[in-house]
Structure formats: C-alpha cells, structure tokens
Amino acid sequence: MNEWGSHQQTPASYSKAYNNAIDVVREKYAGPLIIDLAGWAQETTLAREVSDSLRDNNIIYSAHIYPGAYVGYSSKGGHTMTISDLDTLEAAGRPVIIGEFGSIANGSADWSALVDHAKSKGWTVIGWAWNGDGEGMNMTSPMWPNTP
Known part of the structure; x- marks a missing residue:
C-alpha cells in the first residue's frame, strides 16, 4: 500500500480503509x-493516533523522508517534518521502517538528519531506487543501462 491517502485523511478514514484492505489480504497471507502512513507516508501524528484502531497487530509502519516531507495532521499545525515527528511515530508502538528517502524535491526538511535519527532508533532504512528511477535518486553512479 504505497503512499495511500492524502494529508487530508482522518483517523477514521485511514483506519477504515486499511482495516478493510487488511481483511482482504489476511484471507491469503498471515505474515x-x-x-x-497517510500523506505520502509522512503523517506521523495520524499514524500514532490511529494505531490502536487498526485491528491487526502484525503491521509495520513505513514512513517516507524527503526535503518536502510535511506533517499536516498535528497539534502543531502543518509543518515540515522534524525529528520529534519520528519520535511521535515511535510512540505508536508498532515497528517502523523508512521505506523511501532521498534528497530530491523542494523543501526544508533535514532529510539526512531524519534518516540518521531513524537509524539511531534501529529502524530499517530502505533505498527506494538503486538505479533508473528517472528522478535523480539513483544510488549508483554512474547509472547502469536498462537491460531486459
């Protein structure tokens, strides 16, 4: 479920959609x-608030970190993602990974410090594109050619 839901998701809409989808997946898969997270995987406060309403306990949250990372659902109001937002996510009590990260896009979030903070928590950090993403996030240089 990559980047499902906008920054306008509510805890009720997020948990309803995910609980329905999880029920379908659980018919075939138990792992x-x-x-x-909602909001292009950046809504950390919403994820913390909704955690108890997700009926499944075998869930791993995935957050995405870029310079444009934005947290709209927050008591602080909309703001650029900060280290305290990752601490808020940790308070959800679920395992967390950083499923995407990178330096592309406009914004003032300190993506590198956020990734370092996630790593200091022992969270897995996954590189989104080793090669060929088309948006400047390639983690190999030079890029290798496309092959069938």
Whole structure:
C-alpha cells in the first residue's frame, strides 16, 4: 500500500480503509504487512493516533523522508517534518521502517538528519531506487543501462 491517502485523511478514514484492505489480504497471507502512513507516508501524528484502531497487530509502519516531507495532521499545525515527528511515530508502538528517502524535491526538511535519527532508533532504512528511477535518486553512479 504505497503512499495511500492524502494529508487530508482522518483517523477514521485511514483506519477504515486499511482495516478493510487488511481483511482482504489476511484471507491469503498471515505474515507481516508493511503499510505506508497517510500523506505520502509522512503523517506521523495520524499514524500514532490511529494505531490502536487498526485491528491487526502484525503491521509495520513505513514512513517516507524527503526535503518536502510535511506533517499536516498535528497539534502543531502543518509543518515540515522534524525529528520529534519520528519520535511521535515511535510512540505508536508498532515497528517502523523508512521505506523511501532521498534528497530530491523542494523543501526544508533535514532529510539526512531524519534518516540518521531513524537509524539511531534501529529502524530499517530502505533505498527506494538503486538505479533508473528517472528522478535523480539513483544510488549508483554512474547509472547502469536498462537491460531486459
């Protein structure tokens, strides 16, 4: 469930949609499920608030970190993602991974410090595109050619 839901999701709409989807997946698969946070996987406060209303305990949250990372659902109002937002996510009590990160896009979030903070928590950090993403996030240089 990559980047499902906008920054306008509410706890009720997020949990309803994910609980319905999880029920369908559980008909065939019993292992851990990785689900992105709402708001392009950046709504950490919403994820903390909704955690208890997700009926499944075998869930891993995935957050995405870029310079444009934005947390709209927050008591602080909309703001650029900060280290305290990752601490808020940790308070959800679920395992967390950083499912995407990178330096592309406009914004003032300190993506590198956020990734370092996530790593200091022992969270898995996954590189989104080793090669060929088309948006400047390639983690190999030079890029290798496309092959069938």
